[in-house]
Amino acid sequence: MAAQRRITNPALFICDLQEKFRPAIHEFPQVIKTAQKLLRASQILDIPVFATTQNAPRLGPTCPELGLDVPGGVQTAVHADKTLFSMLTPEVRKGMASLGSRLSCVIVGIETHICVTQTAIDLLREGHKVYVIADGVSSCNKEEIPIALARLRSEGVVVTTSESWLYECVGDAGIEEFRQIIGVVKESHQSTKDVLQTLCKI
Template sequence: MLRAAQSLQIPVYITTQNRAKLGLTVPELQPHLSGPHIRADVDKTLFSMITPEIESKLPSNLDVIIVGIETHICVTQTTLDLLARGHRVYILVDGVSSMNPEERGIALARLRDAGAVVTSSESVLFEILGDAGHESFRDVSGLVKETKEETKSALGVFSKI
């Protein structure tokens, strides 16, 4: 999703839970965490990523795509905060996890009931494109093909709601 966000120039807001104690974002993601589409990179102790700094940078009425860890904690609290502020929220089943797998399904069902759209990365990417004539279609479809096996594996593990 981060690579697609670069190609599609989708604004990205990054938060890390207490870097001093829990460390930096996963090293494999670091090369994709810079560029003009990165709107914020915030260290936080709140479980929701909607910190005062992030909230001040968010336009109103956004469609928001959520990826992250601890679906039942940070993803849930962020999603509920965004929904309460009137945003449409898409949670990617192949982009969220929990240390306890059973927590994921409970959280995703709760968030779907609260009004979030629970979907997959490939589905949301092609929804953004909307048309094979989109200027980023080749980049995104190439990325989807390149990561097909990783996505299939992630969906096999994570799509059980």
């Protein structure tokens, strides 16, 4: 039997990682590191990327190190601006509709208790599988984060880590892209450790 991926129809959601928020968000650089890792994996595994900004005319573009929708950077299925807190804008919904009826949606970004939570709940209500990456989300007030994650678990969201999700997404060391994913994991080993120690303290 041919090697198959464990997670079917995955899509990566990057929520409002804008430069303007850098000074305000708890451990913002760590969230960026996790987003970068998942963006690299998305290119290897051909996972569509949905990105949003919150009121970009006032709050500015996404962080430049993510390289979203720039020449030679990560091309997104949709990169939409919004005033909604949920990422499910008409543009995002249209892009999702082209991918099939049930997606496995993995979310990173900010803020955990507002835009990430509302996006996750909307996706659940529409029948999608939802993963929120604990080492890839944050808020201005760090105390909001565990409360939001606990609520999301109770709603049916899978709260997991970026490395766990990557291995689950691949599911089989026999798939063609596994060596490249292992490369991403190895190259980000120290930063993953640092991020977990700051964003996922027990």
